[in-house]
Amino acid sequence: GEDVEQSLFLSVREGDSSVINCTYTDSSSTYLYWYKQEPGAGLQLLTYIFSNMDMKQDQRLTVLLNKKDKHLSLRIADTQTGDSAIYFCAESKGYSTLTFGKGTMLLVSP
Amino acid sequence: EAGVTQSPTHLIKTRGQQATLRCSPISGHTSVYWYQQALGLGLQFLLWYDEGEERNRGNFPPRFSGRQFPNYSSELNVNALELEDSALYLCASSLDPLSGNTIYFGEGSWLTVV
Numbered sequence: 001g002e003d004v005e006q007s008l009f010l011s012v013r014e015g016d017s018s019v020i021n022c023t024y025t026d027s028s029s030t031y032l033y034w035y036k037q038e039p040g041a042g043l044q045l046l047t048y049i050f051s052n053m054d055m056k057q058d059q060r061l062t063v064l065l066n067k068k069d070k071h072l073s074l075r076i077a078d079t080q081t082g083d084s085a086i087y088f089c090a091e092s093k094g095y096s097t098l099t100f101g102k103g104t105m106l107l108v109s110p
Numbered sequence: 111e112a113g114v115t116q117s118p119t120h121l122i123k124t125r126g127q128q129a130t131l132r133c134s135p136i137s138g139h140t141s142v143y144w145y146q147q148a149l150g151l152g153l154q155f156l157l158w159y160d161e162g163e164e165r166n167r168g169n170f171p172p173r174f175s176g177r178q179f180p181n182y183s184s185e186l187n188v189n190a191l192e193l194e195d196s197a198l199y200l201c202a203s204s205l206d207p208l209s210g211n212t213i214y215f216g217e218g219s220w221l222t223v224v
Binding site: 033035041042043044045088090092097098099100101102103 | 114116143145152153155158166168200202213214215216217218
């Protein structure tokens with residue numbers, strides 16, 4: 001099966017919170033990342049978390065890691081239309097190669 | 111400070127030709143990575159260069175090759191182009207290949223093979 005899995009699509013209304021989920025299979029993953037890709041653009045690093053952490057907060061973004069269940073989530077508070085994009089979860093074992101999920105398309109409606 | 115820069119932005123080639131894509135890392139970064147983002151296949155790791163050496167390679171045929179120059183910029187070459195090579199090619203750079211927390215991507219080069 002896939003190393004990193006994400007749901008494909010999420011639709012929310014402006015002002016609501018968005019939660020994007022990701023599961024991974026490799027228990028030796030050391031770093032877990034969230035990247036954002038807007039149409040026609042490259043990848044923007046949003047945030048990352050080390051595997052020995054449970055939670056990381058950065059302004060409107062909250063990352064939760066459940067290492068036992070190998071589950072990672074990204075919560076975006078007060079979602080705005082500008083947050084509409086594809087969000088990629090990725091994992092790494094610390095020697096550079098990133099394994100990405102297929103991406104979750106977030107659509108924010110006014 | 112400039113981010114990762116890639117050129118060209120768009121490239122159209124015919125089947126059988128060769129394509130060369132270029133990448134300049136963030137100043138001070140010594141590691142450069144190449145990824146392919148093809149429609150329906152997600153992001154696939156291609157190559158990793160660090161200090162001028164190829165450190166790791168993804169599951170791609172040998173016609174995908176590259177190099178890293180003394181100034182840490184990098185080139186990706188794709189020989190004998192096939193239609194399925196049409197994709198967005200993303201370059202990324204990192205300050206410390208073992209830290210894992212400083213991998214930044216460029217805007218990508220769109221390669222279309224006709």
